[in-house]
Amino acid sequence: MRLKEKTIRWIGIPIVAFVSSYFIEGHDLAYSSPLHAYLVSLIYTAVYWNGAVFIFFKLRKVFPHIPQTGKRLILTLLSLTLFISISSVIMKSLLEPNFQQEILSWKDYFQSMPFSFVISLIIGTFYEASYYFQNWKQSFVQNQQLKSEHLRSQFEVLQNQMSPHFLFNSLNTLTTLIAENQEMAIEFTQNLSEVYRYILKQKDRELVSLQEELDFAQSYLSLLEIRYPNSLTVKVEIDEKSKSYFIPPLTLQMLIENAIKHNSLSKMKPLLLEIYSQSSGTLVIKNNLQPKKTLERSTQTGLENIRKRYELLGCDPIDIIQTAHNFMVAVPIIEIKEERESIPSILTA
Template identity: 50%
Template sequence: MKIGELHIRWVGILIVSALAMINDGEGHMSDKPIWFHYFVSLCFTAVYWNGACSIIFFLRKKFPEIDRTKRRVLLSAAFIIVWMTVGGIPLKIIFNFVEVKDLLSLTEHVRYLPFNFIVASVVSLSYEAFYFFEKWKEQFTLNQQLKNQQIRTQYEVLQNQMSPHFLFNSLNTLTTIIPENADVAVSFTERLSEVYRYILQNKDRELVSLKEEIDFVKSYLFLLRMRYPDNLTVDFKIDDRYLGLTIPPLTLQMLAENAIKHNVVSKAKPLHIDIYIENGKSVVVKNNLQKKDSLDRSTKTGLENIRKRYRILGQKEIDVITSAANFIVAVPLIDLLEERDLKFT
């Protein structure tokens, strides 16, 4: 059986109750048997400790972020001091330690204030130290997962684009263009270099701006349109106000690649891709659906790769919609300023 906080807490309550009984010099129960003395000590310790834990766990839910540690510690210490002052009043009355009229005296409540302050500080800092370590360990694990996922993404994209098939088609297209139009050949070469440069420059980044990703996708699609000059059209409808929002790198490229990989692209059946913003919260990649009868060997990791990266980043799920006429994928846009404001609210 896994030992959790609850098990440790109650073992601690049993031990602290014994120590409190030994150090009780007030003689409230000098005429009582030792088992009763311990029972009373156990009741007070359990009430104070469990109440303090409830305060700490409530504040963790209210302020779970690491950057709110200072606020969480100060509030938990303050509330625990109050709890240590008033939480045991019912027990004091039950065991006849004080009379009800004595509770109106300020002296009765403040005489234990230094002790309560020490206890509250020790409890708050102890629990916070364990919590901080757990959050750090959790964040370290998430960072490792994201790093591994990024490596897989880089490998998949580089493998697809560095494959002999891709290079053959790119170089064959370039060879055809050079004698016909030198200017277009230069543009083709420049876009080809931009595709690889973008992948290499962003290999260690978790997020890129929408503008960076769109510029990259346009370079990537420029190469593909040289292969399908009249059969592939792409329409971007992105308002400038959304260009500063972010998404994981290569997201749109993978979605555009999937559309071309899984659908017929021909003069009889041209493929059209729309890339646009929906409700200011998502970027959508939509294509008319005309599935190939047979597909080349596929890793089938494109959409799942994107899903996993969004989950690791703690964002919403991507939406995938398939109708008789269209295939639509909507991926959330991430506002870094909004994320920062939420953390410090």
């Protein structure tokens, strides 16, 4: 893309200079020949064009996102005006011997400014339109990738839940509960229903509130606590402000499932699962580390799926920390101020 832009620029400079030399030659008799007028016009065009490109690219780095377009355009216009004014004076003093006389005639001086400024605006419009289209195209691709990752996440969760192992354990637990505790069997069935309902409900959503995710996680954890009685302890500490923030759907479920899948649970050695928010704007899921001797078959895509979705959302990366005694994953919680600014489908960050 950069090479293509350079090619257009260096082909365009001689052409624009050729066209503008007629205006210069016609309004200024100081030039000895059309070639002289063209060479002067070529220098002016090259300086203006390259200077404008420098300004455009510099401000794009500082204000790269679509919601910052207005601010970027205003600063570009102001910077461009200042650049043209200063460079015009410098080039006139170097290229035009009668500049000292002309500067006394403000009318003549300002007559050349509008044309130069219009040329720069035309070039600027081309660059801004190209940049906007490039951002739109990139946001479209990112949005499609996000949807693909989201569907992949749903598939993985459904695959895990519908696996023969899960169904066998769930039905076995339910059968035991029906015989021993019918009220708990009803609760187990209701929670199982809530788990599936939530998964299907999130098929078209990129983000959900942390409160929704916690409500869902509670249903899922209830299944696990019934399935592993006195073997799983869950501690949740989330401040009220954080509950109004957002995370990708099913993030909690996947992290909880990851902890259950890779650690042993027993009454003698219960698994302690902690879910808490931090002032730094992250949600932490932490468990004591007691790896299974024989691990269940893992697709190795759970944490990678979460990491990729956060990357596509333009958020800070997730942190994975493992010590001798604990395993911890910290994921950003997303604050949405205006029209979901953090979502890449609108190309913001």
